[in-house]
Amino acid sequence: MRTTVGIIGAGPAGLLLARLLHNAGIGSVVLESRDRAYVEQRQRAGILEQGTVDVLRAAGAGERMDREGLRHDGIELRFARERHRVDFPALTGGSSVTVYAQTEVCKDLIALQLKEGGPLLFDAEALAVEDADSEHPRVRFRHEGREDVLECDYVVGCDGFWGVARKAVPAGLSRVFERTYPFGWLGVLADAPPSHDELVYARHDRGFALLSMRSPTVSRLYLQVPEGTDAGSWRDEDIWDELDRRLETDDDWRLERGPVTAKSVTPMRSFVHEPMRHGRLFLAGDAAHIVPPTGAKGLNLAVGDVVTFARALVHLRATGSAERLDAYSETCLRRVWQAERFSYDMTTLLHRAPGAPPFEDRIQLARLRRIAASRAAETDLAEAYTGFPFE
Numbered sequence: 001m002r003t004t005v006g007i008i009g010a011g012p013a014g015l016l017l018a019r020l021l022h023n024a025g026i027g028s029v030v031l032e033s034r035d036r037a038y039v040e041q042r043q044r045a046g047i048l049e050q051g052t053v054d055v056l057r058a059a060g061a062g063e064r065m066d067r068e069g070l071r072h073d074g075i076e077l078r079f080a081r082e083r084h085r086v087d088f089p090a091l092t093g094g095s096s097v098t099v100y101a102q103t104e105v106c107k108d109l110i111a112l113q114l115k116e117g118g119p120l121l122f123d124a125e126a127l128a129v130e131d132a133d134s135e136h137p138r139v140r141f142r143h144e145g146r147e148d149v150l151e152c153d154y155v156v157g158c159d160g161f162w163g164v165a166r167k168a169v170p171a172g173l174s175r176v177f178e179r180t181y182p183f184g185w186l187g188v189l190a191d192a193p194p195s196h197d198e199l200v201y202a203r204h205d206r207g208f209a210l211l212s213m214r215s216p217t218v219s220r221l222y223l224q225v226p227e228g229t230d231a232g233s234w235r236d237e238d239i240w241d242e243l244d245r246r247l248e249t250d251d252d253w254r255l256e257r258g259p260v261t262a263k264s265v266t267p268m269r270s271f272v273h274e275p276m277r278h279g280r281l282f283l284a285g286d287a288a289h290i291v292p293p294t295g296a297k298g299l300n301l302a303v304g305d306v307v308t309f310a311r312a313l314v315h316l317r318a319t320g321s322a323e324r325l326d327a328y329s330e331t332c333l334r335r336v337w338q339a340e341r342f343s344y345d346m347t348t349l350l351h352r353a354p355g356a357p358p359f360e361d362r363i364q365l366a367r368l369r370r371i372a373a374s375r376a377a378e379t380d381l382a383e384a385y386t387g388f389p390f391e
């Protein structure tokens, strides 16, 4: 098998890249280790930055998003029983975000790829990337019980944090920057109308809570839990009681309850692999970097990476200049580190580390009150949340 761009992984990064390349007349093959149903059901991100929305729309993948996505012009910060709304358009000159689940983005891109694009193979597990620094890198993979080789001009590793692509970068050339947090998120999906029309990020002495949504009838809720918590150890009743406690206010706001339909725990980590390129192997999305979900940046970063790659390859084909492709890693990393910084700030602003001294509680409250009182501080949050521009 031969192609121009071999793409490992059919998450948002790999699927969008295949679409962008197809639109530019560049061939690709996507290898995905899991089956289609698994990829389409995996509950994850919910927030799309304006730039992500624009890219999906321009790629011809925005039709259902435009119909079903919910435009949000702000978020609420909740602390010490108080509520503070951050008004995005007013602070950023018009930016907003869109609530449209990652599952739906993937469904839309898979349907388009299967209808119009190049090969997208499910149950096709990449085993290794070989000769990454030669003219013709290869992906060894297993599909339907048989081993095969995909010969490529370029390989893009969009295979997430646990993938194989990153391992093809020689250890002596890799640098890893990492931080883990002593807590995770218990996430639930519930058949309950959202209890607020915008997302609520709550700091509480008992820990962080987040109220998000998937549709006018489905809520997505998260609770900070100790690292290593088993989701099954939380009874639905206890989840609702704990959400009630952490989201409490002094006014008559009430949490809507409903049947819980899914429950899982996500660990929290910050991780960056530098460089994001080795020869003709390019890393994109979670394969190269992880942010804790508090800033809602993971999927948006993945989109930024593949847009940067696709534009650079189109530029090379149009002008003969590899300048942009050569700058891929530095270009992506500038944006990645801004998102790392913001996600870290949001995480340390809102979570309560086990055993944190009371001093830290007061500092968190002071930071939150500063955001509520200072337009400059609030603008900084709004600009970062709605997204940094693509270069």
Ligand code: RFL
Pocket (backbone or CB within 6 Å): 008, 009, 010, 011, 012, 013, 014, 031, 032, 033, 034, 039, 043, 044, 045, 046, 047, 048, 102, 124, 125, 126, 127, 158, 159, 160, 161, 162, 163, 164, 185, 187, 266, 284, 285, 286, 287, 293, 295, 296, 297, 298, 299, 300, 301, 302
């Ligand atoms: P993915 O989505 O992990 O996709 C990687 C794909 O590669 C496949 N794969 C392989 N295929 C072939 N051969 C191999 N050897 C392979 N190894 C792996 C996998 O099966 C998979 O299909 O990575 P990608 O495309 O880079 O996308 C990244 C995003 O999924 C991730 O950053 C976000 O979900 C993070 N995230 C959020 N991001 C946001 O922008 N906004 C949010 O609101 C947001 N909320 C979240 C989140 C992530 C969460 N979790 C569960 C980590 C909330 C949560 C709870």
Ligand code: PHB
Pocket (backbone or CB within 6 Å): 044, 045, 046, 047, 199, 212, 213, 220, 293, 294, 295, 296
């Ligand atoms: C979600 O809806 O899943 C979601 C929203 C905001 C975040 C993280 C997750 O910061």
